[in-house]
Amino acid sequence: MCGIIGINATEPYTSQELLSRLKKLEYRGYDSWGYWNGTQLVKKVGKIEVSDDQQAVNVAISHTRWATHGGVNEKNAHPHRAGKVTIVHNGIIDNWKELRTGLEAKGRGFRSETDSEAIAHYIDTALNEGKDILAIIKLLIEEIHGTFASLIMIDGDDTLYAMKRDSPLALGVCKDRMILGSDIYAFSDTTNEAIFFENDEYATIRPTGYTFYKNGEELVKEAKAFKWTTMEEDKQEYAHFMLKEIHEEPSVNQRLIDSLQTEQDVHFKELVDLIKNAKKTVFTAAGTAYHASLLGASFLHKCGVNAQAIIASEFENFITIDDETLVIAVSQSGETMDVIEALKYSKDKGATIASIVNVPYSTIERMSSLSLQILAGQEVAVASTKAFANQATVMLALAQEFGYANGLAGMPKKLAGVLAFEPELQKLAQELHEHRDLYVLGRGLGYPVAREIALKIKEISYVHAEGMMGGELKHGTIALIENGTPVISLVYNDDPKMRSSTQEVKARGARTIVIGTTPQAELNVPAESEAEFAILASTLGQLLAYYIALARNLPIDKPRNLAKSVTVL
Ligand code: F6R
Numbered sequence: 001m002c003g004i005i006g007i008n009a010t011e012p013y014t015s016q017e018l019l020s021r022l023k024k025l026e027y028r029g030y031d032s033w034g035y036w037n038g039t040q041l042v043k044k045v046g047k048i049e050v051s052d053d054q055q056a057v058n059v060a061i062s063h064t065r066w067a068t069h070g071g072v073n074e075k076n077a078h079p080h081r082a083g084k085v086t087i088v089h090n091g092i093i094d095n096w097k098e099l100r101t102g103l104e105a106k107g108r109g110f111r112s113e114t115d116s117e118a119i120a121h122y123i124d125t126a127l128n129e130g131k132d133i134l135a136i137i138k139l140l141i142e143e144i145h146g147t148f149a150s151l152i153m154i155d156g157d158d159t160l161y162a163m164k165r166d167s168p169l170a171l172g173v174c175k176d177r178m179i180l181g182s183d184i185y186a187f188s189d190t191t192n193e194a195i196f197f198e199n200d201e202y203a204t205i206r207p208t209g210y211t212f213y214k215n216g217e218e219l220v221k222e223a224k225a226f227k228w229t230t231m232e233e234d235k236q237e238y239a240h241f242m243l244k245e246i247h248e249e250p251s252v253n254q255r256l257i258d259s260l261q262t263e264q265d266v267h268f269k270e271l272v273d274l275i276k277n278a279k280k281t282v283f284t285a286a287g288t289a290y291h292a293s294l295l296g297a298s299f300l301h302k303c304g305v306n307a308q309a310i311i312a313s314e315f316e317n318f319i320t321i322d323d324e325t326l327v328i329a330v331s332q333s334g335e336t337m338d339v340i341e342a343l344k345y346s347k348d349k350g351a352t353i354a355s356i357v358n359v360p361y362s363t364i365e366r367m368s369s370l371s372l373q374i375l376a377g378q379e380v381a382v383a384s385t386k387a388f389a390n391q392a393t394v395m396l397a398l399a400q401e402f403g404y405a406n407g408l409a410g411m412p413k414k415l416a417g418v419l420a421f422e423p424e425l426q427k428l429a430q431e432l433h434e435h436r437d438l439y440v441l442g443r444g445l446g447y448p449v450a451r452e453i454a455l456k457i458k459e460i461s462y463v464h465a466e467g468m469m470g471g472e473l474k475h476g477t478i479a480l481i482e483n484g485t486p487v488i489s490l491v492y493n494d495d496p497k498m499r500s501s502t503q504e505v506k507a508r509g510a511r512t513i514v515i516g517t518t519p520q521a522e523l524n525v526p527a528e529s530e531a532e533f534a535i536l537a538s539t540l541g542q543l544l545a546y547y548i549a550l551a552r553n554l555p556i557d558k559p560r561n562l563a564k565s566v567t568v569l
Contacts, residue, residue, distance in 0.1 A: 001066040001567045002078075002090035003028035004169075005186055006151040008160045009177035010207040012056030015042075019050040022062045024185045027380060027564035028090075029066025032077035036061055036086040036153060043077035047558070058207065059158055061151045063088035066563040069096070070113030080117040082108065083124035084155035089116035090182060091147035091167035092568050099143070119150055127154070137163055137202045138216050147337070147568070149197070151180055163202035167567050168335050168363055171195045171203070171210060173223040178205045183335070183565075184226060184361060185378065193223040196361060226361055240556045242381035242460070246542050249389045250416040252376045256390045257408065259375055260397050270370055271328075271354055272401045278326035278352065280306040284315055284342045285330040286566065288384040288455060289391060293330045294448035295534055296395030303402035313569075315342035323350030331355065332379060332387040333565040334362020341569065343367050356394050358387050381557040382564045383460050385542045388452065389415060392535045399531075406531040417526055418539045422547075424523065425540065428513065429547030432486050438463055439477070439487045439505075440541075441470040443498050445534040446490035453488065453541030460559050461549035470501035483509035488541075491516035492533045515540060 003025025007018060018035055026033075026048055034043035037060035040053075048064060063078035069092070070076035078088045093099065096115035099122060104110070108121045119140070126136040133154065140163070147166035154161075162169060162180050172179040172187030172194050179187040184194060195210070197203070201219065203212045212219040238244035260268045275281050281300065283293035293309035300307035310319045312329075315338075321327065327346040329339050334357040343353055343364065355368040358376050365371040374390035396408050407414070432438065438457060442450030447469050454467030468477060470489070481487065487510040489502040494516065506512045514521040515537050523540060527533035549556045 001029050001068070001563045001565065003064045003182045004062070004088045004090050004149060004151055004180070006059075006061040006088070006160050006162065006180040006205070007177055008059045008158070008205050008207050010058070011176060012058055014056050015053045015060070016050055018060050018062050019048055021179065021181065021186050022064055023048050023050060025182055026064050027382060027558070028182060029064050029563045030558050031065055031067050031072040032074070033064040034062065034077045034079055036079040036081065038153070038155075041079065041081055041086070043074045043079075045072060045074055045077065059153065059160055061086065061088050061153055061160070063090075068092050068568055069115040076112045076114050078116060080112060080114065080120045082117065082120035083128070085120045085124040085127065086153045087116065087120045087123070087150055089119055089148055089150045090567065091149060091165070093118060093144055093148065094146035095144065096146075115146075119148070119152075123152060133161065134204070134213065137161060138213070141165065141200050141202065149182060160205040161202065162197065162205060164197040165199045166337065166340065169197040170361070171197070171205065177207055178210060180205060183359060192225050192227070194226055194361065195221050195223050196366065240381065240546070242383055242385060242546055242556050245379055245381055245386045246539065246546065247419060248377065249386045249539060250412045252386050253389055253393055253415055254412040256375045256393055257397070257412065259373075260394070264372055267370060267372055268397070271372060272398060274326050274352060274354060274370065275300070275305060275398065279324035280308065281326045281328060282319055282321070283307070283309040283328050283330055284312045284339060285309070286312050286336050286338050288388050288452060289330040289332060291448040291452040291455070292388055292391035292395060295392050295445060296330070296398065298445055298448070299395050299399035299404055299531060300402060303399055303404045305402055310342075312336065312338035312342040316345055321346050321349040321351045325349070325351040327351045327353050329353070329355040329364050329368065330391055331362070331364050332358040332376070332384050334359045334364040335565045335567050336364070337567050337569050339364060340367065356391060358390075379564070382559055382562050383456055383542075383545070389535060389539060392538070396531055396535070404531070406529040411532070411535065414526065414532060414536055415539055418536050418543075421523060421540055422543060425543045426547045429544060429551050433461070433463070433548045433551035435486050436464060437480065437485060438465045439481075439485065440465060440467040440490070441473060441487060441498070441501050442467070442490040443470045443495060444492075445530050446470070446492060446498070446537070449490055449534050449538050449541065452538050453545065456542055456545035457548060459562060460545055460556050461552055461554060462559070463548060470498050473501055474504060478504065478508065481505050481508045481510050485510045486513065487511070488513045488515060490537055491521060492527070492530045494518045494520070
């Protein structure tokens with residue numbers, strides 16, 4: 001949620017460079033944006049516009065917002081300025097009201113409804129009292145409750161200041177400039193050297209140098225070389241990133257399978273050993289990654305492994321963790337705050353932490369003693385697609401080590417085969433796109449898939465879709481079925497229980513659509529195992545969701561109210 005960029009350079013640069021970097025982080029939030037370059041404060045609602053403003057500066061900060069405190073308007077957009085201090089902030093300050101009241105009592109007038117503005121006033125007030133900036137930041141970090149990745153500029157000072165707790169912040173080290181950003185996408189086109197801020201660290205950033213501190217002590221931090229697949233930010237011939245990313249599934253799936261046998265082979269085997277040695281394995285994740293986790297838990301469960309998947313935001317309420325538990329976080333971004341919190345809790349209980357992530361060097365990867373990368377490449381579309389296919393494939397690979405052999409090697413080819421359903425799905429979407437409600441039913445491995453398909457439909461087409469267990473339908477939800485209500489059933493191998501759930505809704509007038517593996521199915525997926533069916537049907541569902549949203553003429557890659565990386569609780 002929210003992306004921030006700050007650049008301190010030896011040679012002057014224009015807002016074009018700043019904003020084209022900010023644009024790379026737009027997926028983190030896109031309701032408003034702004035920048036400060038020492039003289040100009042620009043704040044706008046909507047998507048980032050990279051202007052051709054030629055004013056060149058050496059230091060500037062910028063922000064793209066996903067609103068938490070205060071509505072979406074120019075006033076609440078960042079940067080926030082107070083006196084000679086300008087800040088951008090990603091995170092949530094829990095005690096902002098107390099801070100604000102204290103500052104108002106000192107005569108400070110606030111302009112916005114945000115929690116963030118308090119940071120600017122706090123620093124400016126303390127500077128006016130004659131305090132030293134580093135002492136102020138140290139004290140501020142002690143006094144703030146909550147999360148922050150914040151960049152600070154002070155009029156007349158060409159140093160850039162940065163501080164972080166829980167929200168991500170990285171420093172890209174280039175020959176002639178330092179680039180601060182919420183993640184490595186901010187600078188991975190220009191440098192592969194980065195330093196990652198850890199909690200409660202702060203730093204002074206100059207064009208060719210930096211100094212890190214924690215609790216008033218100077219730290220020795222070296223830049224690390226990172227490896228990242230080439231930026232995949234070009235839509236190519238596709239109308240949307242989402243469609244392009246679904247089409248990339250066969251190739252990124254092959255890349256993943258190859259790497260699990262080569263460069264990730266050692267880590268992969270270590271993870272298998274961790275699962276073997278643990279009393280229980282608990283996957284934790286949110287949204288789409290949770291659905292992949294459910295598949296993983298079920299694959300392992302089929303081989304007698306004690307495995308569960310728990311939604312990260314409810315983790316503490318539904319699972320007992322101890323030092324014999326292995327917790328595996330699954331996350332595309334590696335920055336989801338609910339997952340980070342579940343990991344902190346698990347660490348406190350003595351559990352071993354592992355992860356399966358897409359973005360390398362992310363917070364979740366750094367919190368884990370062992371991490372596998374799914375190598376899906378950058379997902380620009382907010383809806384997760386190729387990451388899901390690869391997360392599910394890692395699960396399949398893990399389960400295969402426990403005796404669950406289910407066509408792993410053939411997966412890339414099978415995924416390519418699913419793309420041939422596009423014309424049929426387009427036609428189906430034309431029929432479905434005007435419905436307000438839609439249901440997706442599944443059993444066993446089909447259940448997470450039903451939820452995943454429904455989630456995709458909801459988030460990009462704004463159609464209310466409910467993904468549920470076929471067996472649960474008759475316990476209440478069937479009351480909602482009316483003449484013509486679309487119900488998608490996921491039926492592997494003509495499963496009689498799924499057939500009867502389908503019949504039950506059909507008898508009440510539903511328009512049933514069977515995605516199955518027999519010729520009777522409306523969409524007959526060429527899957528040879530239940531696991532294969534689960535993964536392939538998910539891709540089919542991604543395409544269906546895409547074409548429904550297209551028929552509704554919606555902003556598919558950046559749906560309303562969402563952000564790709566959810567870094568607040
Ligand atoms: C849905 C979607 C979200 C994410 C969820 C977790 O298409 O993208 O549900 O799956 O926010 O995000 P990560 O995987 O980054 O932890």
